[in-house]
Amino acid sequence: MKNYEIGHSNGGRTEFHNQLGLTGAEVSINTLPAGASVPFIHSHKENEEIYIIMDGSGIVIVDGEKIALTKGDVLRVSPNGKRQIFASESESITYACIQVQANSLKQFTENDAIIE
Numbered sequence: 001m002k003n004y005e006i007g008h009s010n011g012g013r014t015e016f017h018n019q020l021g022l023t024g025a026e027v028s029i030n031t032l033p034a035g036a037s038v039p040f041i042h043s044h045k046e047n048e049e050i051y052i053i054m055d056g057s058g059i060v061i062v063d064g065e066k067i068a069l070t071k072g073d074v075l076r077v078s079p080n081g082k083r084q085i086f087a088s089e090s091e092s093i094t095y096a097c098i099q100v101q102a103n104s105l106k107q108f109t110e111n112d113a114i115i116e
Contacts, residue, residue, distance in 0.1 A: 011031060048078050048102045052098070056093035059088070069095075
């Protein structure tokens with residue numbers, strides 16, 4: 001059995017939990033066309049979300065506050081933050097969303113890595 005899996009994003013929204021057999025995180029890559037939005041406001045019971053803006057621009061509204069997003073930005077939203085993402089009117093936005101249980105990280109890379 002190999003120690004890795006490879007997935008592929010095919011536009012729109014691609015969730016990787018099944019493609020990669022993820023057991024500790026929910027990961028998706030999402031593209032919203034210009035002027036579009038995630039069609040709902042949401043929060044989570046236990047999971048924080050990290051958004052990594054890969055291309056384009058837009059805004060996210062978290063608890064009523066508008067936050068501008070551009071390529072290279074990274075945003076963390078706590079589980080109870082009510083959020084909704086919008087692409088700008090003039091261009092699409094592509095982002096990775098990583099969802100993990102809040103307060104579950106036990107070790108960072110420097111403590112968890114095994115150097116051979």
